Amino acid sequence: MAVALGLQPKTALLNDLNPHLINFYRWLQRGLEIDSDLENDAVYYYACRERFNQLVLAGKTDGQEAAKLFYFMNRTGYNGLCRFNNKNLFNVPFGRYKTIRYAESFLQYAPTLANWQFSALDFRVLQLEPTDFIYADPPYDVQFTKYSAQDFRWEDQVCLAEWLAAHPGTVVASNQATERIVALYERLKFRLIYLNAPRRISCTGNRQPAVEILALRGA
Numbered sequence: 427m428a429v430a431l432g433l434q435p436k437t438a439l440l441n442d443l444n445p446h447l448i449n450f451y452r453w454l455q456r457g458l459e460i461d462s463d464l465e466n467d468a469v470y471y472y473a474c475r476e477r478f479n480q481l482v483l484a485g486k487t488d489g490q491e492a493a494k495l496f497y498f499m500n501r502t503g504y505n506g507l508c509r510f511n512n513k514n515l516f517n518v519p520f521g522r523y524k525t526i527r528y529a530e531s532f533l534q535y536a537p538t539l540a541n542w543q544f545s546a547l548d549f550r551v552l553q554l555e556p557t558d559f560i561y562a563d564p565p566y567d568v569q570f571t572k573y574s575a576q577d578f579r580w581e582d583q584v585c586l587a588e589w590l591a592a593h594p595g596t597v598v599a600s601n602q603a604t605e606r607i608v609a610l611y612e613r614l615k616f617r618l619i620y621l622n623a624p625r626r627i628s629c630t631g632n633r634q635p636a637v638e639i640l641a642l643r644g645a
Contacts, residue, residue: 438542443578444508445546446487446496446516452544453493457536460494464501464528468520471502479515501526549586556594562586566602566638583607587614587641596644603637616641 478495503518565578590597591614622635
């Protein structure tokens with residue numbers, strides 16, 4: 427979403443396979459304000475996580491309460507990780523932050539997002555115009571890819587890259603610069619730009635910069 431906000435388009439389609447993330451964005455569009463407690467406390471965090479998962483099991487995750495809980499857990503959970511198990515239950519443990527700067531009002535985003543669309547679909551079924559600009563930010567080619575109940579495996583990486591290569595408009599995709607990702611995008615005639623990006627999430631605690639790529643076609 428940061429890329430889209432930076433470009434400031436009048437209209438945009440933001441899609442992610444994680445419906446909880448998309449629900450949060452839809453409430454941002456309405457001018458989300460958080461009037462519930464925001465506490466960097468383990469007991470409170472796990473109570474909120476339990477409540478969120480109750481909403482998941484009840485099929486009530488499209489409401490404002492779920493959006494507020496999702497924001498709180500994302501800010502307070504371990505390493506800012508977003509992770510779900512096979513039952514689509516949020517299972518990130520409590521974080522280790524001394525202090526957290528929480529936002530309580532997101533009204534500033536509502537005017538920008540007013541004419542944007544949000545969807546939680548497989549990218550293969552998106553309806554696009556030939557001239558549409560696409561920015562793709564899939565789960566990076568690393569060991570952990572389970573950001574939602576549906577995993578994003580290597581075959582999905584290949585399918586996405588080939589789908590992007592078939593689009594006649596301008597395409598930009600980001601990913602970690604693993605050998606097979608580089609070979610995949612080079613085979614599909616993308617132009618690659620290499621970047622040293624800060625590593626904000628790591629299961630090992632490694633914060634050394636990771637080499638990433640921007641893969642471009644038609645740009």
